[in-house]
Amino acid sequence: MSIELTINERPYIVDVAPDTPLLWVLRDVIGLTGTKYGCGIAQCGACTVHVGKDAVRSCITAVGDVAKPVTTIEGLDAGGNHPVQRAWRDAHVPQCGYCQAGQIMQAAALLAETKNPSHQQISDAMSGNICRCGCYQRIQSAVCIASRGV
Amino acid sequence: MPHGIVNDPHVFVSIDPSGIVSITAHRSEMGTGIRTSLPMVVADELKADWSKVRIVQALGDEPRYGNQNTDGSRSMRHFFQPMRQVGAAMRQMLEQATATQWGVSLSEVQATNHEVIHRPTGRKFGYGELARAAMDLPTPPVESLKFKPENAFRYIGHSNIPIYDLFDITVGKAQYGYDIRLPGMKYAVIARPPVVGGRIRSFDATDALKVPGVEKVLELKVSRAPPAAYSPLGGIAVVATNTWAAIKGREALKLDWEDGENGGYDSAGYRRQMAERANKPGRVERNQGDFDKAFAAASKVLSAEYYVPHLAQAAMEPLVATATIRNGECEVWAPLQDPFGAREAFAKLLELPIEKVKVNVTLLGGGFGRKCQSDFAQEAVLLSKALDGAAVKLAWTREDDLHHGFYHTVTYSRLDAGLDPSGKVIAWRHRSVAPTLFANFKPDPKREQSIELGLGLADIALDVPNVRVETGEAAALTRIGWFRSVNNIPHAFAVQSFIAELAHALGSDPKDFLLEIIGPPRKLELEKLGLTDPLWNYGDPYSTYPIDTGRLANVVRLAALRANWGRSLSKGSGLGIAAQRSFLSYVATVVEVSVDGQGKLTIPRVETAIDCGFAVNPERIRSQIEGAAVMGLSNFIGEISFAKGRAEQGNFDNYPVARIDNAPTNVRVHIVPNGSDIPAGGVGEPGVPPFLPALCNAIFAATGKRIRSLPAGDQIRV
Numbered sequence: 001m002s003i004e005l006t007i008n009e010r011p012y013i014v015d016v017a018p019d020t021p022l023l024w025v026l027r028d029v030i031g032l033t034g035t036k037y038g039c040g041i042a043q044c045g046a047c048t049v050h051v052g053k054d055a056v057r058s059c060i061t062a063v064g065d066v067a068k069p070v071t072t073i074e075g076l077d078a079g080g081n082h083p084v085q086r087a088w089r090d091a092h093v094p095q096c097g098y099c100q101a102g103q104i105m106q107a108a109a110l111l112a113e114t115k116n117p118s119h120q121q122i123s124d125a126m127s128g129n130i131c132r133c134g135c136y137q138r139i140q141s142a143v144c145i146a147s148r149g150v
Numbered sequence: 151m152p153h154g155i156v157n158d159p160h161v162f163v164s165i166d167p168s169g170i171v172s173i174t175a176h177r178s179e180m181g182t183g184i185r186t187s188l189p190m191v192v193a194d195e196l197k198a199d200w201s202k203v204r205i206v207q208a209l210g211d212e213p214r215y216g217n218q219n220t221d222g223s224r225s226m227r228h229f230f231q232p233m234r235q236v237g238a239a240m241r242q243m244l245e246q247a248t249a250t251q252w253g254v255s256l257s258e259v260q261a262t263n264h265e266v267i268h269r270p271t272g273r274k275f276g277y278g279e280l281a282r283a284a285m286d287l288p289t290p291p292v293e294s295l296k297f298k299p300e301n302a303f304r305y306i307g308h309s310n311i312p313i314y315d316l317f318d319i320t321v322g323k324a325q326y327g328y329d330i331r332l333p334g335m336k337y338a339v340i341a342r343p344p345v346v347g348g349r350i351r352s353f354d355a356t357d358a359l360k361v362p363g364v365e366k367v368l369e370l371k372v373s374r375a376p377p378a379a380y381s382p383l384g385g386i387a388v389v390a391t392n393t394w395a396a397i398k399g400r401e402a403l404k405l406d407w408e409d410g411e412n413g414g415y416d417s418a419g420y421r422r423q424m425a426e427r428a429n430k431p432g433r434v435e436r437n438q439g440d441f442d443k444a445f446a447a448a449s450k451v452l453s454a455e456y457y458v459p460h461l462a463q464a465a466m467e468p469l470v471a472t473a474t475i476r477n478g479e480c481e482v483w484a485p486l487q488d489p490f491g492a493r494e495a496f497a498k499l500l501e502l503p504i505e506k507v508k509v510n511v512t513l514l515g516g517g518f519g520r521k522c523q524s525d526f527a528q529e530a531v532l533l534s535k536a537l538d539g540a541a542v543k544l545a546w547t548r549e550d551d552l553h554h555g556f557y558h559t560v561t562y563s564r565l566d567a568g569l570d571p572s573g574k575v576i577a578w579r580h581r582s583v584a585p586t587l588f589a590n591f592k593p594d595p596k597r598e599q600s601i602e603l604g605l606g607l608a609d610i611a612l613d614v615p616n617v618r619v620e621t622g623e624a625a626a627l628t629r630i631g632w633f634r635s636v637n638n639i640p641h642a643f644a645v646q647s648f649i650a651e652l653a654h655a656l657g658s659d660p661k662d663f664l665l666e667i668i669g670p671p672r673k674l675e676l677e678k679l680g681l682t683d684p685l686w687n688y689g690d691p692y693s694t695y696p697i698d699t700g701r702l703a704n705v706v707r708l709a710a711l712r713a714n715w716g717r718s719l720s721k722g723s724g725l726g727i728a729a730q731r732s733f734l735s736y737v738a739t740v741v742e743v744s745v746d747g748q749g750k751l752t753i754p755r756v757e758t759a760i761d762c763g764f765a766v767n768p769e770r771i772r773s774q775i776e777g778a779a780v781m782g783l784s785n786f787i788g789e790i791s792f793a794k795g796r797a798e799q800g801n802f803d804n805y806p807v808a809r810i811d812n813a814p815t816n817v818r819v820h821i822v823p824n825g826s827d828i829p830a831g832g833v834g835e836p837g838v839p840p841f842l843p844a845l846c847n848a849i850f851a852a853t854g855k856r857i858r859s860l861p862a863g864d865q866i867r868v
Contacts, residue, residue: 017362020394028337028392033329034322036515037393038466039548043802046466073322080321088320092312095773096181097319098326098466098515127811130802132466132516133181134780135773137815 003063007032008075018064022056023047025063026072034073034101038130045129048102048109049073055109057128073101076108083149084108084142091142095133103129107143116147151689152219153212153490157232158289159240161214162192165285169264169278171198176208176215177225178487179315180465180517181777182834183770184225186314188233191766194305195237195298198277199264205314210489210509219488221522221632222688223733223832226766230830238295240284247283248275300826309769315513327485327512330472332541338533339396339545340370341403342385342554345795346628347374347410353386354404361402363395364388368536370529377591380495380523383554387533393545409795415627417560417791421457424562424583427622428455432581433597436608438680439616444577448568452655454648456565457859458640458842460790461558462551462805463633467515469546471527475500475539480507484527485514492524496531518781519632523556549800556631557790557797559584559602561640562622565648573656575667577616580645582607584637589626597621598637604686606641606732606839608679611699613669617680628792638732638839639785646728646843647858650850660847661710661727668729671700688734694829695734701761702731705738705822708759712820713740719852722746726847728840733832735762736822739779739840741814743848750867751849753783753814758840761822762831772819775837779817782841783808787868789861812868 005012007030014029021040026032026049035058038046042057049058052068076082084107094100103126110117110125117125122143131139156162162174173192179185189205192198208215217228241261248266249256258269265274305311318324343349355367372384386403390396445451471484473496480500486492486509493509500507514521530544546554561584568577588599598607598621608619633639646664653663673696676685687695706729710716713725722745729738742755756779765771784807791798799805846857849866857865 016392020392024392024394027329028394031331032322033325033331036326036466037328037468037545039802040397041548041801041803044466044548076321080317085320089312089316092316092769092773094181094313094316094319095183095777096179096466096514096516097315097324098513100319101322104320123811127809130466130807130809132464132518132781132784132807133773134777134808134813136780136808136810136813137776137817138773139810140815 005066006069008072014063016063019062021059022049022061022063022066022070023058026058032072032074036098036101038099045106046099046102048105048129050105050109053109053112055106073105076105082108084111084146086149087142087146090145091138093135093138093142095135099129099131103131103139107146110143111147117143151217151228153217155228155232156214156216157235157292159236159243160285160289162236163196163240165277165281167278167281169202169276170204171196171202171277172204172206174206174208174215176218178220178489178511178514180220180487180514180521182774183313183767184220186311187226187767187770188229190305190311191230191233192237194303195234196241197261197263200305200311202264207511210486210493210511212490218490219522221487221519223835226830227734227832230766234297235292235295238297239290242290242295243284243287244277244280246287247280251283306766307768309767324513326467326515327470327483328467328515328545330483330512330543332472332474335472335541335543336365336389336537337391337393337396337543337545338387338389339400339547340385340387340529341400341405342383343407344553345409345413346383347412348407349384349410350386351406351408353406357402358388358399361395361399363391364399365390367399367403370532370536372532376593379590380525382525382529382532389537389542397547412627413795415792415795421562424624425455427583427624428562428564428581430622432620432622434618434620435603435682436617436619436680438678441577441579441616441618444616445566445568448577449571450569451566452652453564453566454651454858456563456644456647458561458643459860460560461633461785461788462555462790463518463520464551464805464807465516465518465520468548468551469526470543471530472541472543473530473534474541475534478502478506480531481510482527482531483510483512485512485521486524486527487514487517487522488524492527495524495528499528499531500535518634520556522632552790552800552805553797555790555797556629558633558639559587559630559637561637563640563644565644567652575614575652578612578614579618580607581620581622582641583622583624584640585624585626585630587630587632589630594626596623596625600683601686602637603683604688605637606645606730607637608681609685609697610645611674611697611702611731612667614667634781635732635835635838638730639842642728642730642839643842646730646840647846650726650847651856661706661715664727664729665703665706668699668703668706671703673698690734697731701736702729705729705736705759705761708820708822709738709740709757712759712818713742713757715740722852724848724851726844726849726851728843728847730836730839732836732839735760735831735833735836737836737840739844741841741844741848743845743852745849745852745866748867754816756814756817757820758817758837759820759822760837762833762836763828764824764826764830765821766830768821771821771833774833775819776817778837779814779841780808781838782845783813785842786845786860786862
């Protein structure tokens with residue numbers, strides 16, 4: 001079945017079953033591998049993308065239900081210089097880096113809605129994103145740094 | 151260490167005419183920063199400008215690069231000096247090439263920032279201009295190398311070099327194993343026997359083949375003749391045009407498994423058995439003085455039992471590998487900690503000479519020991535073979551990861567101490583019961599082996615005259631594997647908790663008592679420890695890396711000082727301390743906890759002191775120690791349990807790990823300053839072991855509740 005999508009401001013037509021999770025369409029069909037698989041049941045946040053302005057878990061989002069433009073890590077900023085991306089580099093957040101696309105997309109959605117989040121608000125918003133390397137304290141710092149630049 | 155060390159600049163460095171210096175990283179990057187830190191060492195001695203350095207990831211090729219098995223916190227320990235030699239040698243080759251070119255004395259030329267200057271005239275050559283001539287020179291002998299003095303280091307010790315992949319990670323371009331895409335590639339998942347040693351009785355693929363995108367279902371037959379080592383479990387593979395179709399196809403399979411001899415593995419029953427064994431004499435592994443006599447004469451005795459369950463590494467990137475076989479040559483792309491060990495396994499499976507197998511190492515989305523075992527990549531190779539060499543990506547789901555692990559072992563410990571009337575510990579006995587990882591490699595020895603005894607069991611430093619360490623029997627009924635810090639986790643949990651329990655029984659301050667039982671500064675004399683087997687000492691010479699109680703006590707004092715130990719805390723708050731020598735480094739941690747009226751735990755602050763010898767990349771040492779506290783909390787709440795031989799947890803909904811809202815996010819790291827003459831110790835693992843006991847000691851200080859059995863479960867809300 002043909003499904004029309006807008007991803008990172010580009011139109012796509014994909015031929016997949018409408019219940020296919022957006023994650024696997026992005027990764028396997030379109031080839032945008034920046035969005036990661038971590039759990040498949042919306043428990044870890046590695047697959048976070050924006051649908052419209054909302055951060056969603058693409059692993060449980062059926063592609064047939066996607067009605068708004070999708071933004072992935074590759075499209076967050078043309079030069080990779082979204083304030084959250086810059087803050088992530090300034091704070092040297094990543095260790096292995098695998099979860100960071102999801103973390104960055106989640107943080108960007110938080111800051112789009114809440115300009116100067118408190119420590120608690122950051123914790124609440126980011127608590128669905130797991131990092132096994134344990135970069136959480138730098139994520140806290142980076143979101144604060146980014147909040148000054150959004 | 152297989153294939154040892156290579157320090158030849160011709161192997162690790164190449165310079166192109168434009169001056170770009172390519173440095174090969176031969177160890178796997180799983181988050182420690184090693185892929186940056188070792189080339190950084192080369193670049194510093196080479197006097198290269200970091201902005202002109204490119205990093206090339208080595209293929210799995212140990213005869214060429216030396217040992218590549220990235221485990222045991224060994225990379226910096228073993229390769230700091232060799233990488234200095236690589237850099238210094240190439241720098242001297244550049245200087246020699248310049249002197250020859252100009253016909254001047256070698257003493258008149260000097261390399262500086264990416265160029266060589268003729269000092270009398272000020273003439274300069276860029277590294278690119280000299281590249282060909284320099285690289286054609288023979289490698290100077292190590293004895294002729296002149297190393298930078300420490301005060302001339304520009305990168306080493308300076309924390310001014312971000313990890314090489316930082317930008318790519320933040321824009322989604324960094325390539326992990328899961329991200330490999332080849333033209334025409336198939337996607338596959340495997341339904342594996344739910345019990346280790348089980349096999350398929352029959353299966354029906356009719357419905358699976360009806361799933362759109364599913365192309366083929368086939369049985370993956372494997373040999374698991376002992377020793378099974380890291381061989382795959384076998385099962386039924388579903389091959390499809392994308393990962394999702396393969397997953398859906400697998401769900402539609404009808405499978406009838408035969409469980410085999412491990413079908414009775416049940417964690418509750420197993421634990422009872424371990425407890426019985428821990429309460430009976432075991433094999434004596436260390437016998438210093440006369441425990442029985444001293445214990446009988448003690449005026450006061452104390453005992454406690456501790457339990458740490460199986461844990462799963464649960465790296466954020468589940469296991470995955472891509473393989474293809476063309477014209478009798480196999481190529482694999484995978485996140486492997488041990489790429490050459492894997493390559494040897496692939497060659498054996500395919501009955502190909504090793505030269506016909508090429509192994510590309512991607513970034514690892516975490517490893518924590520799981521990706522040392524190449525079972526998942528062997529599956530991809532077997533599958534490609536079954537598909538006539540087609541390119542196939544074999545993906546594991548999170549459920550696969552937790553159901554088919556090489557798990558952290560499970561450990562039951564019993565400790566007994568006897569005190570004299572003055573409150574001095576005169577007798578100490580530690581009985582440890584844990585299935586061994588070495589059951590993968592030989593007939594199950596059913597008790598901890600030499601390496602495991604050396605992970606904080608037989609090698610502990612105690613100022614106690616009579617010490618006995620025993621192991622009890624425990625068969626491995628699942629696959630036991632490498633897990634960040636390995637047996638140091640349960641060993642340190644038991645020992646460091648028990649020390650705090652003794653302090654409490656004596657009414658002593660836990661930090662003072664810990665220092666007292668470590669005793670005066672000394673290097674332990676091995677022959678006086680009464681060890682049954684020689685000390686493993688992490689595979690390194692004891693003369694270089696002795697057990698140094700002065701360094702251990704020093705980190706205890708440093709962590710306590712930074713934590714302002716002894717300060718008054720509000721009701722429901724407490725400090726706990728623990729220390730461990732592991733991977734040839736010394737770490738002490740003070741955890742501060744607060745437990746509210748509802749029994750909810752928070753960890754407002756952690757102070758950790760580490761003495762890892764010379765600190766090559768302090769910024770990445772800090773990140774490892776910050777992460778170790780987070781993993782320490784995960785080890786407090788996680789458990790893989792078995793029922794009917796099956797792992798009961800399958801995803802993060804029932805295998806909880808620390809998240810940003812419960813993890814420590816105020817971890818302060820204090821690195822003991824050392825000169826480069828103090829050999830580097832490990833960093834990736836040593837931060838983990840002290841955290842659990844320090845946490846439980848803090849909970850005791852805050853609440854009076856002693857947690858001896860993990861996971862925390864309903865003992866406290868996390």
